Amino acid sequence: MTGVRKAFGKFEVLRGVDLEVKRGEVHALLGGNGAGKSTLMKILQGVHTHDAGRVEVDGQAVEFTSPHDAKAAGIGMVFQEFSLIPSLSVARNIFLGREPRRFGLTDDATMIRKSTEILDRMGADIEPRTVLSDLPVGYWQLTEIAKALSLDARILIMDEPTASLPYHEVEQLFSLIDRLRDQDISVIYISHRMAEIERVADSLTVIRDGRTVLTGPVAEVPSAKVVESIVGSEILHGLKRGEPKFASTRSSAPVLSIRGLTSGHRVQEVSFDVAAGEVLGLAGLIGSGRTEIANCLFGIERMDAGQVFLDGRSLRIRGPQDAIDAGIVLVPEDRAQQGLVLGHTVRTNLLLPSLGKLGRGPLIDDGRGSKLCAGLMSRLDIRASALNETVGRLSGGNQQKVVISKWLGLQHVGQAPRVLILDEPTKGVDIATKTEIMQLVLDIADTGAAIIVISSELEELLSVADRVLVLRAGRIHEELDRSDIADEEALQLAVQGVN
Known part of the structure; x- marks a missing residue:
C-alpha cells in the first residue's frame, strides 16, 4: 500500500499511508485511536475504496470494490469481536454460508474432512463436530482463524486477537502465528500491547494522524521510540498509586x-x-x-x-x-x-x-x-x-x-x-x-x-x-x-x- 489517501466528506482520515508486508512476515500495525488503522484495513478488505494511492497484492495492482473481491485475492480478517454462532459446530462455523453441498443437501462429511485438514494444518487439537459453545474462548479464536484460512487466505489481518483470551491461551495463539509464518502466510497484527509486538512480530509500522511515521524491523526499533511515535511525544507509562486522599x-x-x-x-x-x-x-x-x-x-x-x-x-x-x-x-x-x-x-x-x-x-x-x-x-x-x-x-x-x-x-x-x-x-x-x-x-x-x-x-x-x-x-x-x-x-x- 503506497501513498493511500481516504477522506469522508471534508475529513481526511488517511493522508498518504505506506504499508509494505512481505510474504511469510508478521507485520505489526500500530497507532493511537483515530490514527487511521481501521480505515486502512477496511480498504484492504474492500469495505472502503481509496481516493488516491496504490494497493498491490503479489506485485499486482488491485482495486477492491467489495469484501468478496478482497477474499478472492487471499485477504482474510480475524475480527476482535467473534463473528461466530455458538450453537453450531466448529465445522459449520468454519464454512458458514459456504457449506459444501451434494445432491442439494449439506455435505457434512466433506465439511468435516476439510475442517480437519485446516485445523491439522494449524496444529489445533479441535474436534470439528464439537458445538462451539462447549469450548473455551481460545478455541473460538482458533475457529475464527480456521474460517479465514478456509478461504485460502495468504494475508491474514488480526485485530487485537488476544483481547478476549485468558492469559494462559495467549501463547497458544502465538505458537499458531509462528506456524502460519512458516507456511508463508503473512499476518498483519494490530495490537496496543508492546510485549506482544516484541514476541510475535518481525516488522512494524506506526501511523499517526493518517500518515506513516515509523517503520522497520521490531528488533531494531526501541519500544520507547515506538510509543513516542504513536502518541507524538514521550509519555509516562507507569502511573503509581500514591497515598489515597481518603x-x-x-x-x-x-x-x-x-x-x-x-x-x-x-x-x-x-x-x-x-x-x-x-x-x-x-x-x-x-x-x-x-x-x-x-x-x-x-x-x-x-x-x-x-x-x-x-x-x-x-x-x-x-x-x-x-x-x-x-x-x-x-x-x-x-x-x-x-x-x-x-x-x-x-x-x-x-x-x-x-x-x-x-x-x-x-x-x-x-x-x-x-x-x-x-x-x-x-x-x-x-x-x-x-x-x-x-x-x-x-x-x-x-x-x-x-x-x-x-x-x-x-x-x-x-x-x-x-x-x-x-x-x-x-x-x-x-x-x-x-x-x-x-x-x-x-x-x-x-x-x-x-x-x-x-x-x-x-x-x-x-x-x-x-x-x-x-x-x-x-x-x-x-x-x-x-x-x-x-x-x-x-x-x-x-x-x-x-x-
Whole structure:
C-alpha cells in the first residue's frame, strides 16, 4: 500500500499511508485511536475504496470494490469481536454460508474432512463436530482463524486477537502465528500491547494522524521510540498509586459492603468492602466470577443470595435502574453491546443517564444538555467531529471515554455516583488513552467515590489499586494489599494459583 489517501466528506482520515508486508512476515500495525488503522484495513478488505494511492497484492495492482473481491485475492480478517454462532459446530462455523453441498443437501462429511485438514494444518487439537459453545474462548479464536484460512487466505489481518483470551491461551495463539509464518502466510497484527509486538512480530509500522511515521524491523526499533511515535511525544507509562486522599476512612464505615453474594454457580458467597476513595482491584482468569460480580451489583444478573449495603443502607437491586438510582454505575466489558447505543449520536449517549434531570417540565433543556456534553468532551478529550456524530464511528478509545463520561455527567445534575465499577476499562484502546483512563480512575477516587476495577492487564491494575482480590471459581481466594504485591509476575502467579 503506497501513498493511500481516504477522506469522508471534508475529513481526511488517511493522508498518504505506506504499508509494505512481505510474504511469510508478521507485520505489526500500530497507532493511537483515530490514527487511521481501521480505515486502512477496511480498504484492504474492500469495505472502503481509496481516493488516491496504490494497493498491490503479489506485485499486482488491485482495486477492491467489495469484501468478496478482497477474499478472492487471499485477504482474510480475524475480527476482535467473534463473528461466530455458538450453537453450531466448529465445522459449520468454519464454512458458514459456504457449506459444501451434494445432491442439494449439506455435505457434512466433506465439511468435516476439510475442517480437519485446516485445523491439522494449524496444529489445533479441535474436534470439528464439537458445538462451539462447549469450548473455551481460545478455541473460538482458533475457529475464527480456521474460517479465514478456509478461504485460502495468504494475508491474514488480526485485530487485537488476544483481547478476549485468558492469559494462559495467549501463547497458544502465538505458537499458531509462528506456524502460519512458516507456511508463508503473512499476518498483519494490530495490537496496543508492546510485549506482544516484541514476541510475535518481525516488522512494524506506526501511523499517526493518517500518515506513516515509523517503520522497520521490531528488533531494531526501541519500544520507547515506538510509543513516542504513536502518541507524538514521550509519555509516562507507569502511573503509581500514591497515598489515597481518603486513606483514613479505610477503618471507618465503608461506602459499599457485599455480604454472601451468590449467583448460580458463577459467584459463591463473596463478601468484601470498598471504602471512600479506595480503588479495589478484582483479578482472576476468565470464568473466575469477576464480571459476574459486577453484573450482579449493577442489576444485569440476578443475585440468588446475599446483601448489598451502600453507606450502611441495605439495597434491593432488581435491575440497572435500581443500581443507578442508588449511585452504583458500571462501565461494562463489552462497550458496543452494553455501554453504548452505537447508532445514536455522541450527544445522545452522553446524556442518556441524565435525561430525567435535564427537564423543564415535560421538555429537555437543550442548552443545558449541550453545555454538559461540551464540558464532558473537553474534560476527557473525546475526539469527535461534532456532538451529532454517530458514536459508532468513533475510535475504540473515544467510545470508551463516552461510556465513562456519561456516568460522570450525573454529578452535574446532582446525582454523583458513589460506586464506579469498571470492567476491562482499557480493552482495545491505545497506550496514551490507557494512561488517560487510569489517571481518571485515580482522579475519581480522590473525589471520595468507591472504585472497583476489573482488569486482565495486571500492570495497570497494580498502578491504581489499593487492594486486589484474587478470584477463582466464583470465590475470593486471596486478598492482597498493594504493598504486599512485589510485581506483576507475583500477581500473575497468584491469579494462576501457582505458589
